[in-house]
Amino acid sequence: MPRLAFLSGEQKSRKMPIRTGTFKKPRRLLDQNYQVLLETCLRNKKLYVDDVFPATLNSIGTGDLLKKLPPDVQWKRPHELVKNPQFWCENASRFDLRQGLTENCWFLAALASLTFHHDILTNVVPQNQSFDRKYAGIFHFRFWRFGEWVDVVVDDMLPVNKDGQLIFVSSIRKNLFWGALLEKAYAKLCGSYEDTQIGQVSEALVDFTGGVNMSIRLAEAPSELWEIMQRAAYSGSLMGCQTRSGKEQVLENGLVAGHAYTVTGIRKVTCKTGPENLVRLRNPWGRIEWKGAWSDCSVKWEQISLKERILLRRTRDDGEFWMSLEDFKIHFVELVICKLTPDLMSPASGMQWTLSMQTGKWSAGSTAGGRMSYQETFWLNPQYRLKILTGDNMEKSVNSCSVLISLLQKQNHKHRNQSPPLYIGFSIFKVPLEFQDLKSRLPQNFFAKHPPVNTTCIFINEREVSQDFRLMPGAYVIVPSTAEPDQECEFILRVFSRRHVLQEQGGNILCCKTIVDKQEDKIWEKFFNKYFMKHPEINVDQLQLLLNKANWTNVKQVPVKFSLDACKGFMALLDLSATGTLSMQEFRTLWKRLLFFQEVFQKKDIEKTGYLNLNDMQAAVQERGISLSDRFTNLMALRYGDSSMKISFDNFACFMLRVEMMGEVFHNLSKDGKGIYLEEAEWHRPRRSHSGFSYSLRGWQVGAARPCRVRRHNTSKGLKGTPSYLNLVGSQEDSLHASSLQPY
Structure with missing residues (x-):
């Protein structure tokens, strides 16, 4: 039967449903309102029971996972398992969680990466929940799902064995349960625990952040891979990786085949033979580590300075280890970078970017035309007109503009594993002047005569495919498609650039919106980038100059100026290479910590005096998971406070940085x-x-x-x-x- 070469009026007028779940006001999954359910349970003095995702084997699954379960599985609430259950701890880290019977290393690898971004983690795991205040056996979590944020409600009944041990995700702290409950909420979103067994770390990273993934095949890695990873680390992107496929088993070198890992850090060290680029990785099992060069027991550590060795090397079997970039490329097959801001591939990082998003659908017989090799039907795929506008300072990039395009397909089944992803991809075409005023769809003969800008259109059977381009200002058309015709699925097309307009061919213009909430942060980022282009390494005087350009106080507080002594202290703690200077990476580490210290300081300085007293300082330190005695607090106030034992922000920052760095030293030793x-x-x-x-x-x-x-x-x-x-x-x-x- 010949495929239709036209769109009916009904199909033209059909619109995709509007996405309503936002970051601040997420959509409720299955219309379950957490606040209403909580208040109802408190009023009736009953613990919540989730009938939608019940405490039965059906919620675990119906297939192979059931065969792994221990006999006599029971469902228990945390109060039945430990005396003093806790939902959350302020110093949540990548070392907290351990994988259970579910083979969801990809999920835990992404979660470990998320612990480096406390602001994002606390959005996924709302903090106003506990087992004490307003406890009713109900908790909720937030995930980004197909273009919108979704709030998922669960009860706190967890599957355990006959000894009362959790059979899925657990914490090394026996009374900590945020990880186990988060996994339950994610299982509910996917359909069951079994539906989380197989997956890609890239998928979980997007579900936690709403970011955009970029995948790099390490066998074909570009020569500037280290620079890409550096920009990813600087911009706060999340990174994960995967070993070569195969049966999940421990290899002789200590790596696990067919396994997901988290990239937890990168560092360039100076060896006796010259500089070397190192990558820090973590096994979500919390044990089993790499045994090669730069592993915990490697003689390579003797080639670097004592200071770097103590701060970087860990000798415990906690699943985290270092390896060289070269070994990383050999033993891992893929690196995934989830970009929270789409400036990773642009050297001009820190500049304002905008986001446009369109939802669409491939429908059999009308808008599912398949890839370009199907010449008769390819033009029937949805078409989106992209106009790249001239931006500021574009002459620095030879008048081209960095554009990131992401295509995301939607799961078509309630159970995630029963809806395998289709092979999807997209092509982008430059639109000549004679076609730019055309309001209707570009005709079939256009695509026969004009080759796409991306000469190699890659189709992959993953949930998301993305590609980065350098495009000149002008008009383009994006054509998303499945690999084969007549395959049905909904999709989201997202475009990021500095200045552009995106509209569906024949549809309404979709206004761009800024993806960065804090414009002030972008201004500082741009300032620092310009400064470090002139001064790749800064001394203590330049450090003092940079820090004192910022406004570290509220309006009513006295101005804060960092002294030269304070900057010398920062320099001593962060200058790992002992050069007397800080690199851009080391300065960013300091800047990020100072911003967090400022947030804690202002939170505890309730009266906005610009100082903390003894009790305020102790409370501020405890918020970082550090407990000090009264005697020791008095001693710290004498050292870092004024004559009235009050601590200003600059002294508080010096103290906190010393505490945190020394804590890292102790745990490494x-x-x-x-x-x-x-x-x-x-x-x-x-x-x-x-x-x-x-x-x-x-x-x-x-x-x-x-x-x-x-x-x-x-x-x-x-x-x-x-x-x-x-x-x-x-x-x-x-x-x-x-x-x-x-x-x-």
Whole structure:
């Protein structure tokens, strides 16, 4: 039967449903209103029971996953499992969660990446929930689903074995349940726990952020891969990767075949033989690590400075490890970058971008024309006219504009695994002047005579396909399609650029909207980029200049100016290469931390005086998951406060940065998370210091700060340092120092 070569009037007038779920006001899944349900349960003094996603085997699945279940599966609420259940902790990290029976490493790998973005994580996991205040056995979570944010409600009944142990995602902290409940909400969104077994880390990254994925086949990686990863890290993008496909098993090199990993960091280090690019990865199992070069026990670590070694190396089997970029390209098949802002591929990062989005549908016999090789029907696919406008400073990029295009297909079935993705792709064509005034669809003969801009149109059977272009200002047409004709599916087309207009051919113009909420952040980003183009490395005076250009206070507060001593302290803590300067990457690390410290400071400075008292400072520190005794808090106030023991923001930032950096040092040195154990051979001859004796540990000063007590370990010929061994009292311009402070 010949395919129709026209659109009926009914089909022309049919519109896709309007997406209503926004970031601030998400759509309710199945119209379940969390607030109404919560208040009803509280009023009736009953715990919530979700009849839509019930505590039965049907919610787990109907296939192979059932065969893995232990006998006598029960559903229990957290109060039935532990004495003091907690929903959330302020210092949630990538090390919290462990994979269960469900083979959803891709989900956990994306979630681990999300812990680096506290603001996004707290949107996915709303914070006004607990097992104490207004507890009714009901919780809710938010996900980005096909162009809109969706709020998902669940009860807190979780599947456990006969010993009361969670059989799916669990936390290393036995009383922490946000991860297990988040997994349940995601399983409900996908249809069942079993529907989360097979997937791509790219899919989960988009569901958590609403971002756009870019996939790089590492066997064909561009020469500038390291620069791409650096821009991804600078712009706050999330990264994940995948080993070669096959049965999920541990290989001799310590990697797991057919497994998803999280990229948790990158670092260029200086070895004796020259610089080397390192990638830090994490196995979502929370154990099983790489055994090659730059692994925890590798001799490669001896080639870098002690300072870098202590801050970067981890010797615990926590699933996180380093490897060289070259080994990364050899042993991993794909790198996925989820861009929260679409300026990753543009050197002009920090400039304003805009987003346009259109929803459409491929319908058999009318708008599902297949790829270009089907010449008779290709033109029937939906067409979208894209107009690239001239932007500011475009002459720097030879008048071209960076454009990112994303095509996303919608799941057609309630159960995610029962709706395998189609092979999809898109072509983009330059529209000549004689066709630019055409209001109707471009005809069949146009596509026969004009080749697409993307000469290689890739069709993949994944939920999203995206491609980055450099386009000259002018008119273009985008044609999304399935690989084969007459395949039906809904889709979303998203276009990002600095200045453009997108409209469906024959439809209404879709106005662009800014994808960045905080324009001020963009202004600072642009300023820093320009500055570092002139000064790739900055000294302490330049650091002070940059920090003091920002406004760190509210209107009613006294102005904040960072002293030279404070900047020297920042420099000592962050200058890992010991050059006396900070690179752009190191400065961005400091800037991001200072912005967070400012948020905490202003939250605790209720009266907006510009200072924190003792109680306020202790509360602010506790918000970062750090507990200090009253005695130690007084000591910190004496060191960092004024004569009235009040702490200004600049001193608070110095203290907090020292606390966090020293905490990282301790956890990297500690093998069990409880102490640091040193053999006598590791200690040098004692020397006299201003507070008694001190010992030199490979260039680190130990035991020199008061109130410090160095004590001999009882069970070996060594010494033990406790978790609060850190010298937080030292002057701000000191390098990293350690002392064996007793724990509080």
